[in-house]
Amino acid sequence: MPEVVEHHGVPVLVCDADGVAIADVQDALDHLIGAAFACAEVVAVPSARLDDRFFDLSTGLAGAILQKFANYRLRLVVVGDISHHLSASSALPDLVREANRGRDIWFVPDLDALAERLTPNAAGQSSG
Template sequence: MTDDIQERAGVPVLVLDPAGPVIATEQDALDLIGSAFLGAQVVAVPASRLDARFFALGTRFAGEIMQKFVNYRLRLAIVGDISAYLAESSALRALVHESNQGGHVWFVPDLDALDERLREAA
């Protein structure tokens, strides 16, 4: 699979290949945003593609990445099992909870759950 813009629940979503390169810098995030401007409204990033610093909130990497997407008015979906990270950090649990209440950044277990969120948001 390659990174691909797919129609999901009526919304164009850039779905990233789980086997692709790790997103480890702000520039990596900006590159994704540039790719999304080819027609996507949402970027679905497999959790496995995110550098572990994303889930260690003290690094501020997650905030920097999330803010980039908000600034460019693109929704970001982190897709996959992050339970190991959640077990280690109450701050991350709070961030995930708050993010999932909003409309810009979502943490979902799989693409089916993303489809459901997109239908609910429509």
């Protein structure tokens, strides 16, 4: 069962690694967005929960899921080691780099890194 934790005033839905696999947009709506909509601003999903097609940008799955998160004004954080996906793709490293520069989609190695990113004035956020 996912739990909501708070980091620096930001409610985060932390999803279990052994939950339902996210293999399509409907899975994302049912098991991530639906679970977070009333109680969290950020959804932290273990990378293992995401179908391999999410990391193959040519399938369009990542784009469709990311668009749903944007539509519902939720932030998505993929938590875990995705190095094997990064090494298998030419486009994914660019997506990860660009996403991590913003504030709506992040790829982080662990929950401690997520907490650090949510710290006010953390790296990657402008100081004015």
